[in-house]
Amino acid sequence: MTAPATVRVTVNGEPRDVAPGTTVAALVRDMGLEARGVAVAVDGEVVPKRRWGERTLAGGEHVEVLTIAQGG
Amino acid sequence: MAEPLREAPAPAGPDEADERVEADELDELDDPLVIAGRTFRSRLIMGTGGAPNLEELERALIASGTELTTVALRRVDPTAPGSLFEVLRRTGIEPLPNTAGCFTARDAVRTAQLGREALETDWVKLEVIADERTLLPDPVELLDAAEQLVDDGFVVLAYTNDDPVLARRLEDLGVAAVMPLGSPIGSGMGIRNPANIAMIREAARVPVVLDAGIGTASDAALAMELGCDAVLLATAVTRARHPVRMARAMRHAVEAGRLARLAGRIPRRLYAQASTSFEGMPEL
Numbered sequence: 001m002t003a004p005a006t007v008r009v010t011v012n013g014e015p016r017d018v019a020p021g022t023t024v025a026a027l028v029r030d031m032g033l034e035a036r037g038v039a040v041a042v043d044g045e046v047v048p049k050r051r052w053g054e055r056t057l058a059g060g061e062h063v064e065v066l067t068i069a070q071g072g
Numbered sequence: 073m074a075e076p077l078r079e080a081p082a083p084a085g086p087d088e089a090d091e092r093v094e095a096d097e098l099d100e101l102d103d104p105l106v107i108a109g110r111t112f113r114s115r116l117i118m119g120t121g122g123a124p125n126l127e128e129l130e131r132a133l134i135a136s137g138t139e140l141t142t143v144a145l146r147r148v149d150p151t152a153p154g155s156l157f158e159v160l161r162r163t164g165i166e167p168l169p170n171t172a173g174c175f176t177a178r179d180a181v182r183t184a185q186l187g188r189e190a191l192e193t194d195w196v197k198l199e200v201i202a203d204e205r206t207l208l209p210d211p212v213e214l215l216d217a218a219e220q221l222v223d224d225g226f227v228v229l230a231y232t233n234d235d236p237v238l239a240r241r242l243e244d245l246g247v248a249a250v251m252p253l254g255s256p257i258g259s260g261m262g263i264r265n266p267a268n269i270a271m272i273r274e275a276a277r278v279p280v281v282l283d284a285g286i287g288t289a290s291d292a293a294l295a296m297e298l299g300c301d302a303v304l305l306a307t308a309v310t311r312a313r314h315p316v317r318m319a320r321a322m323r324h325a326v327e328a329g330r331l332a333r334l335a336g337r338i339p340r341r342l343y344a345q346a347s348t349s350f351e352g353m354p355e356l
Contacts, residue, residue, distance in 0.1 A: 039187070068143040071173075072121055
């Protein structure tokens with residue numbers, strides 16, 4: 001049996017297909033973002049930047065990719 | 073009876089007069105706001121919410137003279153025009169991530185952690201609100217979140233009610249500043265309980281920042297006259313008809329209020345007190 005070509009995750013509320021083994025770092029890069037000013041949570045847990053390169057995404061996970069916005 | 077005539081002091085020479093003016097100016101400049109060991113020359117903290125666009129916001133931020141400005145954490149929007157991050161970098165104004173929109177300690181703590189990751193700062197404006205109608209702080213969740221964040225090494229600036237007891241509780245937990253509201257966020261109702269703000273100031277050993285409810289310049293001046301160490305406002309400027317003009321007004325109001333506080337106002341009295349002596353009045 002071959003591994004699936006993609007896994008489906010949810011990014012900021014929208015479904016997104018990514019290659020198996022995609023890391024948080026790769027996702028952020030694929031979204032055209034720099035690391036500066038960006039923070040990521042997976043299934044409600046904050047993923048520190050130093051772990052972005054090792055934290056791979058599994059199918060069904062909910063990813064929040066956040067940045068600063070006007071407020072307060 | 074008239075005072076015995078005394079020798080008048082020699083009029084100050086030009087050098088001396090200059091020195092006096094200089095000393096007065098130094099007084100004004102040499103009165104920084106210190107929060108958690110960090111020094112700010114401006115006692116006005118701006119929020120970035122409510123501005124019609126980033127250009128107007130940038131101009132207003134510059135006009136306000138602020139050195140610290142609150143920002144929210146929200147989902148990345150690839151279609152958003154411009155970048156707030158760039159505005160802050162260009163202006164050199166320090167961002168203070170907040171937990172706006174959080175209703176629970178759990179969400180506020182996570183949002184604070186995300187702010188720390190995004191901006192590489194331990195500072196957070198902690199805001200835990202009870203409901204959307206009033207946006208008033210939820211004291212129970214606020215204390216819970218403050219305790220967790222202080223334990224986690226955050227420098228917590230806590231948005232709180234105008235309640236001296238709650239302010240004391242927050243201070244006991246180790247927050248870096250207490251930020252009582254004047255009135256509900258965005259209401260422009262000014263300071264509805266000046267007596268409580270004065271009580272909070274009197275008791276607190278950390279900076280007190282009047283946060284929320286400021287409608288116009290006199291509200292900001294009053295906050296400073298009551299002894300607040302700084303004022304935090306957003307809507308009053310960003311939703312004014314002329315944000316840049318109002319930003320400048322707020323800057324002056326905060327400075328004026330601070331100076332008035334340091335100068336020591338005259339006591340209020342029921343009856344008049346003549347400023348002009350009746351002595352030497354002619355008999356007509």
